[in-house]
Amino acid sequence: MELNVISRHLALHLETQIPRQAEFAQVYRYSVLPAGKLFRPSLVWALALDLGENTPTDENSNHAFLASAVEIHHAYTLIHDDLPCMDDDSMRRGRPSVHQAFGQWQALLAGDGLLNASYGLLSNINSPNLGKVLRLFSKYLGPQGLIQGQVSDLSGEISQSFEKLLSAHDQKTGKLIQVSILASYLLTEKFSYRIFIDLLKLGFHMGIVFQLLDDFTEFTESSLSSHERMVNPWLHFAKEAELTLNKGIDEIERITCRHDLKNLKKMITGYYLNISNKLDDGVENLKLNGISPLTANSVSNFIGKAYH
Structure with a gap:
């Protein structure tokens, strides 16, 4: 599915969920x-095209509503993440982040609104499995999932052990x-059922691998905040992170090949290439931020193995 089509669906679906004539509508639009x-x-869409047969792709199709719901839900988490009481990103x-552009109460309410809007879009889905989809959203993105991951991050629990860090990564990144x-x-x-379990494992490993790689690319920047240094696993659990990354990349390859997930694999390969380019461009900052050449080489080799 082309990105411009997904983006067009997203804009159309957002308008069905917000008070279009109200001044506050601009906050929602800016956020998404x-x-x-x-x-x-x-x-x-990649999964639908890989495993679905004759999957409709118009703006009123089930997968179109799901895709927009996922992105709008993601947008709400970013708004709240950026607030001063959380990650405090400007x-x-x-x-400018939403609270910088419009104010804190506006950002808080916009996030609340988009959270509810994501479920509003899901309600348009016409499928006997809608109940399962809703339960999946509620469990994985609610108090037992994504939100608990943010709790672990902000409370400092994430830095207590590598196991707790992995759990938080699974909840914050993997669940979505x-x-x-x-x-x-x-x-x-x-x-x-067998495919479902494999896809569950695939999503878990993708969440862990992507977050570990994102954590590593933070060192390609000129400086990290004190919070970023406190929770970054590569400063505290480098060996464990290497082993987990290598295993996760292998599992992703195994599952995508087993079920011939060509579209999904193409997306993942594109992600690996992007990470590889970031590491190449930021090699000097890796050294300045205290990453050993041995660790940097290991990560680069893991990524190279993944997309070659």
């Missing part, structure tokens, strides 16, 4: 549009990826 990389909604995607993949599969309406 223009969209970022659209990675998670692209996962929805910039997002190259422009798992929802994108698993809900998409449920909407293909051709169910295999």
